Amino acid sequence: MFMNNDFQHLQAAHCENGVTTNLLRAAGAKQLTEPLSFGIGSGLFYVQLPFLKINNGPAIAFRTMPGLIFKRTCTALNIPVSRKKFSSQEAGKRYLDECLDAGKAVGAQVGVYYLTYFPKEYRFHFNAHNMIVFGREEDKYLISDPVMETVTSLTDYELQRVRFAKGAFAPRGQIYFPKENRIVTDEQVKKAIVKGIKRNVNHMIRIPGNIAGYKGIAYTGRQIKKWPAKLGRHKAGLYLAQLVRMQEEIGTGGGGFRYIYAAFLQEAHAYHPIDELIGISKIFTEAGDKWRNAAVQASGIYKGRIGSQADFDVMGDYLLEISEIEKKAFQALSKIKWNA
C-alpha cells in the first residue's frame, strides 16, 4: 500500500477551494483555509452568458472559471505547480501510479456523470469536479473529495472513467500538484490577500460589457422580468430553478459564494487590521442573505404556488437590488488603503 502520510482530509464547501487548501497545506502553507484560498484566488464572480444553454437552461456562474482558484493561489504564494494532461488513458494511469508510489497526494480533475459515489440526482455531464488522490492499495484508489465529510475510494476502472470523461471541459486525465514543499510566511499571505482582492474588484466592477460582474446580476434581473412573456410560465420557472441550483448547489457555502467571501474578508482582517474590512464583510453577508431571499421567491414560482408577472418582477427586482449592494461593496474594497 502506498499513501501520503502528511495528507489530511478537510471538508470544504467547494471542491476546488478544498483541493487547493488541502494540497497546499500538505505542501507547507499551513495557514491556508478555504476562505483564504477562495479570496486569494479571486473566486467571487457573476456572469450570465447569453445564447449559451446548459442543460436546456441559462448559463449562469457565481464563481470564476474552473482551475483558476488553484492556479492563482499557487502563483500568489510562489508555489510552483506541476500540471499534466494525457492523450492516452494508459499514460494517465501510469503517471498517477508513479506519483502515488512516490508518496505524493495529487489533485485530479474529473467528470461527475460516472462518479459512482455521487447520488444519481447530481450526476450530470459536469467535467470540472476536483478531488485529491492520496494513495492506492491493490485495485483501490484512496480519494479525498473535499465536498464529503470523510475519505472514500474508487476502483481502477471507476477512476479511469471519471478522469477520462468526455464533453465540455473534458478533463483528459488531468493531474496537478505543488512541485515542492515550501514554507509560506504570513508576509506572503498578507501580500496575496491584497492581490486577490484587487483582482476581484476588477472582475466585479471594471469588467467591460454588461453580462458580467455586478452589471451581469442586473442583466439577469432585467431578463427575468421578460422570461414569462418570452418563454411561457413553465419554462420561465425551469430557468429560475437552474439559477437557484447554480447559486445554492454543492459547493457555494450558501448565497452563491457570497458568505465564503464575507468570511474571507474577516480572515483578511487578521492579516490587515483595517476596520473597513469588517464593515464590507457585513455587506457581503447582506448580499448573500438577499440571494437566499430571492431563491425563496423563485421557489414559489417553480413550485407553482405563485407565477404572475408581478411575481417575476419582484424576483427581477431582487437581483437589481443585489447588483447595487455588490457594486457598493466592491467600490468600498477598491478604496481601501493597504499598508504595504
Add this chain to the structure above:
Amino acid sequence: MKKEEIPQDNGALNKLTKEVVYVTDDSGKYSTDLSTGWEVKTKALDVAWQEIEQRIREAKEKVLRDEASPILYFMELRLMDIGIVAAYTGFWKWTIKKHLKAGVFRKLPDGKLKKYADAFNVTVDQLKTMNVHE
C-alpha cells in the same frame, strides 16, 4: 445567514454527505457548520429532473412513431447533447444528426451501432429495442 437559520431539510445529497455552509454567530463572526439540505434547492433539482423525465418520455414516443431513431431516446436518457455523443463515439456532429433519422439508423452496420451502444453504456440489442431497465 445566522447559525440558527441553517436549514436542515431533506436533500438528495443527504444520502452521501452533509454539506458545509458558512454562517455567522451572535457577534457576527463567521464559522462553518453542516446542513442536511434546503427544501428550496431540493425542489429546484426535483423540477429539473421532472423536466428530464418528460423529455425522455417524449423522445421514446417519437421513436415509436418512427419520427426519430433510438439515438434520440438514449441521448435524453443519458443527459447528453450532440456534442457529448460526438465526443464519446468519435462521429462528427452532422453524422450523428443523420443517424438520428429512423430510416438511416436502420441501415447502420453493427460496427457503428456498437459505438453508440458503448457511449450509452448498453448492448447493441438494447440500443435497437430501447429495452433497458435501470
